[in-house]
Amino acid sequence: MGKNLLMEKNEITVLGAGLIGTLMAIYLRKQGLDVTVYDKRPDKRKTPYDEGGRSINMALSHRGWKSLGQVGLKDKVLPLAIPMYGRKVHDEHGGTTFISYGKEDQAIYSISRGKFNQLLAEEAERLGAEIRFEHKFLDVNFENQEITFETKEGKQKQIAPVIIGADGAYSALRTAMQKQIRFNYRQEYISHGYKELTIPPTAEGEFAMDPNALHIWPRGKFMLIALPNPDKSFTCTLFLPFEGAKVCFEKINDEADLDQVFRSYFDDAYHLMPDLKTEYFRNPTSALINVECYPWVKGHSVLLGDASHAMVPFYGQGMNCGFEDCYILNQLIEKYGVNSWDLVFEKFQKKRKPDTDAICQLAMENFIEMRDSVADPKFIIRKKIEAKLHELYPKEWIPLYSMVTFTDMGYAEAYAQGKLQEAIMNKVMADPLITENWDKLDYLDIIDKLETAKAV
Amino acid sequence: MGKNLLMEKNEITVLGAGLIGTLMAIYLRKQGLDVTVYDKRPDKRKTPYDEGGRSINMALSHRGWKSLGQVGLKDKVLPLAIPMYGRKVHDEHGGTTFISYGKEDQAIYSISRGKFNQLLAEEAERLGAEIRFEHKFLDVNFENQEITFETKEGKQKQIAPVIIGADGAYSALRTAMQKQIRFNYRQEYISHGYKELTIPPTAEGEFAMDPNALHIWPRGKFMLIALPNPDKSFTCTLFLPFEGAKVCFEKINDEADLDQVFRSYFDDAYHLMPDLKTEYFRNPTSALINVECYPWVKGHSVLLGDASHAMVPFYGQGMNCGFEDCYILNQLIEKYGVNSWDLVFEKFQKKRKPDTDAICQLAMENFIEMRDSVADPKFIIRKKIEAKLHELYPKEWIPLYSMVTFTDMGYAEAYAQGKLQEAIMNKVMADPLITENWDKLDYLDIIDKLETAKAV
Numbered sequence: 001m002g003k004n005l006l007m008e009k010n011e012i013t014v015l016g017a018g019l020i021g022t023l024m025a026i027y028l029r030k031q032g033l034d035v036t037v038y039d040k041r042p043d044k045r046k047t048p049y050d051e052g053g054r055s056i057n058m059a060l061s062h063r064g065w066k067s068l069g070q071v072g073l074k075d076k077v078l079p080l081a082i083p084m085y086g087r088k089v090h091d092e093h094g095g096t097t098f099i100s101y102g103k104e105d106q107a108i109y110s111i112s113r114g115k116f117n118q119l120l121a122e123e124a125e126r127l128g129a130e131i132r133f134e135h136k137f138l139d140v141n142f143e144n145q146e147i148t149f150e151t152k153e154g155k156q157k158q159i160a161p162v163i164i165g166a167d168g169a170y171s172a173l174r175t176a177m178q179k180q181i182r183f184n185y186r187q188e189y190i191s192h193g194y195k196e197l198t199i200p201p202t203a204e205g206e207f208a209m210d211p212n213a214l215h216i217w218p219r220g221k222f223m224l225i226a227l228p229n230p231d232k233s234f235t236c237t238l239f240l241p242f243e244g245a246k247v248c249f250e251k252i253n254d255e256a257d258l259d260q261v262f263r264s265y266f267d268d269a270y271h272l273m274p275d276l277k278t279e280y281f282r283n284p285t286s287a288l289i290n291v292e293c294y295p296w297v298k299g300h301s302v303l304l305g306d307a308s309h310a311m312v313p314f315y316g317q318g319m320n321c322g323f324e325d326c327y328i329l330n331q332l333i334e335k336y337g338v339n340s341w342d343l344v345f346e347k348f349q350k351k352r353k354p355d356t357d358a359i360c361q362l363a364m365e366n367f368i369e370m371r372d373s374v375a376d377p378k379f380i381i382r383k384k385i386e387a388k389l390h391e392l393y394p395k396e397w398i399p400l401y402s403m404v405t406f407t408d409m410g411y412a413e414a415y416a417q418g419k420l421q422e423a424i425m426n427k428v429m430a431d432p433l434i435t436e437n438w439d440k441l442d443y444l445d446i447i448d449k450l451e452t453a454k455a456v
Numbered sequence: 457m458g459k460n461l462l463m464e465k466n467e468i469t470v471l472g473a474g475l476i477g478t479l480m481a482i483y484l485r486k487q488g489l490d491v492t493v494y495d496k497r498p499d500k501r502k503t504p505y506d507e508g509g510r511s512i513n514m515a516l517s518h519r520g521w522k523s524l525g526q527v528g529l530k531d532k533v534l535p536l537a538i539p540m541y542g543r544k545v546h547d548e549h550g551g552t553t554f555i556s557y558g559k560e561d562q563a564i565y566s567i568s569r570g571k572f573n574q575l576l577a578e579e580a581e582r583l584g585a586e587i588r589f590e591h592k593f594l595d596v597n598f599e600n601q602e603i604t605f606e607t608k609e610g611k612q613k614q615i616a617p618v619i620i621g622a623d624g625a626y627s628a629l630r631t632a633m634q635k636q637i638r639f640n641y642r643q644e645y646i647s648h649g650y651k652e653l654t655i656p657p658t659a660e661g662e663f664a665m666d667p668n669a670l671h672i673w674p675r676g677k678f679m680l681i682a683l684p685n686p687d688k689s690f691t692c693t694l695f696l697p698f699e700g701a702k703v704c705f706e707k708i709n710d711e712a713d714l715d716q717v718f719r720s721y722f723d724d725a726y727h728l729m730p731d732l733k734t735e736y737f738r739n740p741t742s743a744l745i746n747v748e749c750y751p752w753v754k755g756h757s758v759l760l761g762d763a764s765h766a767m768v769p770f771y772g773q774g775m776n777c778g779f780e781d782c783y784i785l786n787q788l789i790e791k792y793g794v795n796s797w798d799l800v801f802e803k804f805q806k807k808r809k810p811d812t813d814a815i816c817q818l819a820m821e822n823f824i825e826m827r828d829s830v831a832d833p834k835f836i837i838r839k840k841i842e843a844k845l846h847e848l849y850p851k852e853w854i855p856l857y858s859m860v861t862f863t864d865m866g867y868a869e870a871y872a873q874g875k876l877q878e879a880i881m882n883k884v885m886a887d888p889l890i891t892e893n894w895d896k897l898d899y900l901d902i903i904d905k906l907e908t909a910k911a912v
Contacts, residue, residue, distance in 0.1 A: 181645075182645045184643065184645055185643050186641070186644075187634075187639070187642075287637050287638050
C-alpha cells in the first residue's frame with residue numbers, strides 16, 4: 001500500500017521542526033517534493049516557550065555552512081552568527097591564553113538556536129512546506145506506513161508514504177523502530193551534566209569579554225565555557241559531574257556552596273555574572289546522552305540528525321553533522337531520483353553510519369581535551385607544531401580539529417588520519433626539551449613518518 | 457507513598473513467570489514475603505501454547521544447581537535433566553571426536569524449558585505465591601509505584617510497593633525505565649539467527665546418538681548443535697547468518713536448497729532427521745540479542761535475569777546467570793533484612809553488574825570457539841594441556857570454561873583470569889612441535905608464568 005502511494009505521490013512527512021527537520025524540508029521543497037513537517041511543540045511565533053534545558057548556543061562550522069550554502073541560505077544566516085577564531089583559555093588566576101582553531105581566517109560561528117530555527121522554519125514555509133505544530137507523533141505501522149499523531153483534537157491517523165525522522169535525541173520514530181526485530185541500539189549518559197548561565201553586556205552595553213573567541217575555564221574534571229550572542233551577552237555552560245566528585249552538582253545546594261565553587265575556580269567569570277545565583281537555582285541541570293543505532297531505515301522511514309546519532313556537545317558537531325546528513329541525503333536523491341526511496345535510504349545509511357560513529361566517538365574524546373588538556377602548556381606547543389606542519393605541508397598534515405571543523409572529508413577518514421597523527425605527535429612530544437626545540441624540529445621527517453604510517 | 461506502603465507491607469510483585477521469576481518467587485516466599493507473580497501469557501496448564509521460537513533446551517550447570525539447591529529443589533529437578541560430559545564434535549565426513557567439558561564427573565545438564573518452568577511455577581504456588589496469568593504489564597509510575605496491567609477485563613491499576621522485573625530480554629519494566637533520564641542501555645543483534653529442529657528417537661525407541669554429550673557440527677561461520685531430551689529425542693539448533701554469506705537463511709528458500717546444505721555440511725545428522733523439511737519451513741527463524749543496561753534499579757523496582765542482561769546462548773549461562781541473580785539477591789535480603797529494599801537493590805546492582813557484563817562478553821566470544829575452533833586439532837591439544845595443568849595444579853590453573861561452568865567464582869574474575877591464561881597458552885601453542893611435545897612441557901614453568909602475570 002505504502003509502495004503504491006509512493007509511486008503516485010511525492011509526499012514527504014518530516015518529523016520534527018527543529019534545525020535539521022526544517023533544513024531537510026527546504027532541500028525537499030527545492031527537489032519539488034510535497035513536504036509536511038510535524039512537531040509536538042506549539043508554534044513559537046504564537047506561543048513563546050522555554051527550550052527547557054536544550055542548549056541555546058551552537059557553533060556553526062564548515063559542514064554547516066556548506067549545507068546552508070547549497071540552498072542559498074548563507075547570507076541570510078550570517079547576520080545571526082558571531083565568528084570565534086579560537087579558544088580563550090582562562091586560568092584560575094584570571095590570566096588568559098588564546099589558542100587559534102585553525103588558520104588566521106578560520107573560525108567557528110556562535111549562533112543561537114531560537115532565531116536560527118525560526119529563520120529555517122520561515123524559509124521552509126516560504127518555499128511551500130507546511131509545518132503543523134502541536135502534532136505529537138505516537139507510532140507508525142511500518143506495514144502500511146500509517147502514522148498516528150496526538151493533537152489537541154485527539155488522535156489523528158494518516159498514511160505517510162515517506163517519513164523522515166528528524167525528531168531529535170529522544171526520537172519517537174526511533175522508539176517505534178526499536179520495537180522491531182534486529183534493531184541495534186545504544187544510549188549512554190555521561191557522568192557529567194550541564195547548566196546554562198549568562199554573562200550579560202556591561203553597563204556600557206558592550207561585550208564583557210572578547211566576543212570573537214570561545215571562552216573556556218578548564219578545571220580538569222569539570223569546566224565552564226562561554227559563547228557570544230548578538231545582544232552582546234554570553235551564554236555560559238557549566239559542565240560538572242552529577243555526583244561523587246569534590247565539585248559536582250549534587251554538592252551545590254545553596255548560595256554559599258555556589259559562591260565557594262565560583263570564587264575558587266571561576267573567579268573572573270564570577271564577577272561578570274550578576275544573576276548567577278538566581279539563574280543557577282532556576283535553570284535546569286540537564287543530562288548528556290550519546291545515541292547510536294542501526295539500521296536507520298525501516299520500510300520507507302529514515303532517521304537523521306540526533307534521532308540516529310545524538311552526540312555529546314564537545315566537538316561542536318551535532319548540528320553540523322545533522323545538516324551534513326541533509327546535504328548527503330539530498331545528493332543521493334539527486335543521484336537516484338525521487339522515486340527510489342528504498343535505494344536512496346539504503347545508500348544513505350551505508351555511507352553515513354561509519355562517519356557518524358566516528359564523530360560520536362570524537363565528541364566523547366574531546367571532552368577530556370576541553371576540560372583538561374587545553375590547560376596544559378605542552379598542549380599549546382603541540383598545537384603550534386601541528387599548525388606549523390599544516391602551514392608547511394597544507395595537504396599532507398591537517399590537524400584533526402581542522403579536518404573535522406574546516407573540511408568536509410568523511411568523519412571516519414578524519415578519525416583514522418587523526419589517530420595516525422596523534423601517535424606521531426605523542427613521540428614528538430616525548431622529547432623532554434620540546435618546549436625549547438619545537439621550532440627546530442625536522443618537519444619533513446614528521447611528514448615522512450605520517451606517509452609511511454598511512455601506507456601500512 | 458511507595459515508601460510508606462513498603463514499611464507496612466512486605467508485598468512483592470514479580471513480573472514474569474518464567475524460570476527466573478518463579479525461582480525468585482520461591483526464594484521470596486522462603487523469606488516469608490507476600491509474592492504475586494504476573495505474566496502476560498496464559499497458564500500453560502490450562503491453555504497449552506507454543507514457545508514461539510524461544511529456545512527449548514538449556515544447559516543447567518553449577519551456578520544453576522547451587523541456586524536450586526539453596527531452596528531444596530535439586531532432587532526434584534534432577535529427573536528432568538540429562539548429563540552431558542563433553543562436546544561430541546562431528547566432522548563433515550561423519551567422524552566424531554569427544555572433548556570433555558571438565559573432569560571425569562563434571563557435566564552440564566540438558567533440560568527442557570517447558571517442564572522445568574512448570575515445576576518451578578508449581579513449587580512457587582505450593583509455597584504460597586500467587587501467579588496471575590494473562591496480566592500484561594504496561595507501565596509503572598515510579599513516583600508512586602502504581603503499575604498498570606492489561607487483562608481480559610481491561611486495564612487494571614494497582615500499587616506495587618516492590619517490583620522485581622524478571623520479564624525477559626524484551627522486558628516491559630526495562631522499557632519503562634528506559635524512558636527515565638540517565639538510563640544507559642544497549643541492545644545488539646548478532647548477524648546470526650537460529651532455528652530449532654529435531655532428531656527423533658530411533659525406530660527401536662532409543663537415542664539416535666550418544667545422549668551424554670552436547671553434539672556440535674562446527675562449520676566455521678555456522679554450526680548445528682543437538683541436546684538430548686528425556687523422551688530420547690534431540691533438540692537441534694541450526695545457527696546461520698541471516699544473509700550475505702554462502703550458507704545463510706536467506707538463501708534456503710526451498711527443499712532443494714535445504715537438502716543441498718544439510719547433505720553438504722551435516723550429512724550424518726541429515727539421515728537422522730526425517731521431519732527436517734517440514735520442521736525447517738514451519739519453525740520460526742529467531743534472532744539473537746545481547747542486552748546490557750544500567751542502572752537496574754529505579755525507585756523500588758529492580759531488573760534481573762535477561763531483563764537486565766540478555767546474552768547470546770553460546771556459553772550456556774543465560775539461565776544459570778539468572779538463577780545466580782536470585783541467589784545473590786536473596787543473600788543480600790538475608791544480610792540487610794526485608795525492609796531495606798533501597799540498600800538491597802543498590803548493593804545488588806553494584807555487585808552484580810561487572811559479572812553480568814563479563815558473561816555477556818564471554819558468551820559473544822564463545823560463539824567463535826563453538827562454530828570454528830573446536831574443529832581445529834590444535835584446539836584439542838590446547839584443551840588437553842589445560843586439563844593437565846588443572847590436574848597437576850587444581851587451584852592454580854582452572855580452565856576458563858570450568859571457572860564459568862563448574863565454580864561460582866565471579867564471572868568478571870573468571871574473565872580476567874581467563875585472559876591471562878589465554879595469553880600464556882597462546883605462547884605455549886606457538887611452538888610448531890606442540891602436537892608432538894605437549895605432554896613433555898614444563899608445566900610448573902607455565903604455572904609460574906601465570907602467577908607472575910597475576911601479580912602484575
